[in-house]
Amino acid sequence: MLSTTSLALQYGYVKISYEGLHQATNGFSSSNLVGTGSFASVYRGTLVNFERPVAIKVLNLKTRGASKSFMAECKALGKIKHRNLVSILTCCSSVDYKGNDFKAIVFEFMSNGSLETLLHNTIEDSESTNPSLNLIQRINIALDVAFALDYLHNDSWEGVVHCDIKPSNVLLDDDMVAHLGDFGLSRVIHGAASQISSDQASSSAIKGTIGYIPPEYGAGGSVSAEGDMYSYGVLLLEMLTEKKPTDHLFGEGLSLHMFCNMAIPDGITKIVDSRLLIPFDEGQRRITQQQNMEDTIRECLVSFGRIGVACSQEFPNQRMSIKDVINELHAIKQKLSC
Template sequence: MMVYVSHHVSPICALQTLAVNAALSSESDKIALLALKDKLTNRDPHALPSWNQSLHFCAWEGITCSRRHMRVSALQLQNQDWGGTLAFGGILISCVAFISIYLVKKKAKKLATTSLALQYGYVKVSYGELHQATNGFSSSNLVGAGRFGTVYRGILVHFERPVAVKVLKLQTRAASKSFMAECKALGKIKHRNLLSILTCCSSVDYKGDDFKAIVFEFMPNGSLETLLHNTIEDSESTNPGLSLMQRVNIALDVAFALDYLHNDLEEAVVHCDIKPSNVVLDDEVVAHLGDFGLARLVHGAASCSSSNQASSSAIKGTIGYIPPEYGASGLVSAEGDMYSYGILLLEMITRKKPTDSMFGEDLSLHKFCNMATLDGITEIVDSRLLIPIDHQERRRVTQQQNLEDTIRECLVSFARIGVACSQEFPNQRISVKDVITELHAINQKLSC
């Protein structure tokens, strides 16, 4: 039986050789484990939190028990910040057995490559801590699920505010690549409108299976998709959803994030999966772009030239938001992100998904909105946008001009931006900087 620990744990060096007794009871295993914990952690109360009296020792972190006798058969703690090896001469005994410590280069290398938290300077957290923070990844703490992971709300002692723990579905194809891509993309970039990684964990769970998770800031207002679509239809007066001003500001926030990713980094980042479920909102309804599991790095400015596109072995994105050229070329670009962003804007204004049953070969969300921008905008938009929620906003606007005309003009301008972003050909799409300029103009008109 092997356990990976640190060559820095000096108390182990003083342990004496003790006799091995194979007939000991399972209770002696528990006593021995607790004694081992004290030796390894110098009685640190925060270390190995699952090793406590409330759980059966077979459920403790790193412990594997035989099914027949419920005795310890394996002890794996390689996810801890340790780097050496403990070798047990036999089964675990009530008094800690003779232990020898030696470094194993292969295992040390594995620890170095999987410890992404240390690589990017994050606070290191273990599987046990995340298990405890989310109440055992309880369904009551479930806040969302996606293609590659499930997200839980949790409380970690390392952070003052609640966190979101994204547990990767490692049985899903490319989930591990998604984990690495997300850590790499967000490991060294910071922006007000990007969902920040707080830390990450690459470890094993209590069953000895691989476990990977990313810890983010928790966003109290959830995703844009939830706010757009999970509303009660027959109670609009009491559940108005997002106002036009809020939607314009959210669109601006996402545009700021894309401008930063595409134009302000030495290696531009192409997100590849812009959609409402990947836009989350904090307690002040500020939007943050998240889920970089499909992101690609592009050398230099992320233009549409062949030298600045990133190759992809599979179509990247979500059906309905994937730009047409991705299916033909397999190359991703900033212009591809702009197409997806344009579809997002059109969904924000209409509350219709691009995969809605009304859309097919002859009609798309893009065509639907394009046809309505001249004189039919009020017929296609979310009806709640035609009624101002803020009475002060109503007073300000009516002092300038007719309220309905102002709202209609802003809706048309917003829809035209979405249509311009989602043109079929990449070189026909509006740039993110022009988008920001036009959204600012709408914002100013609504604020007057």
């Protein structure tokens, strides 16, 4: 087991102890718990060495794969830096007060929570400035995630596949800028570390979350950038419709992809989140200066839906490229801004 010191030295992080994290979260109090996942629980905390609140991801080491997830995330985020990726601040590999192994990762705290919460939380917080997401905000978020994927796939140190693109892994900061997080399932796809072990290869079919996993993974295919594009396409369609891919509406013979594909273009207004039909700008002000705004919004919704459908095609070689996605989203944003 790597110690806190060796991890800090290996990845250049500030050293932090279990005691420090225990104090930062008031003993990992439930009042500071902001989320739970397959491998970990996330707490909000305050550390002496950091001016702003932090998010502390505590691994559940009793869950199979949690330790591998910890090391994969430390390795990935220790070498990749981008405006639209969640930044790792430090990590801890130690023992708790009972002598049990303890692993945690400390990230920037994202004050506006996850995309999943903003899309699906029906209780509007009267103190929130963003109780729901309008069309322009969703396009900006889609662009932010696309920028992150373009960097990971094409510009990062060795090429990285995220393997778990979904709304709960898209986090929003004070300015509603989206940051892609949770690299516990990530894989390097080329370069010196591109060889996937037999253990990784055999488990590739379950890398991801049900509803977002590309069909080739289910057939035992290797992880790939095209796999991330499939998950991203599903995410876009979820942003468009406010329906999860696991919604009770979908099952035998019908998927979120098919549901949207059949409705585009003529039935677009029947399937979209109704809040997207209201013309608001990024400051939540109603847009009145543009004539035929309803027609423009409809056209943009159709274009957005077509991108999601194109990315979530069944076969990898049919999926839209990330570069084309970015260009198309920019065009939609420009049309709304005219």
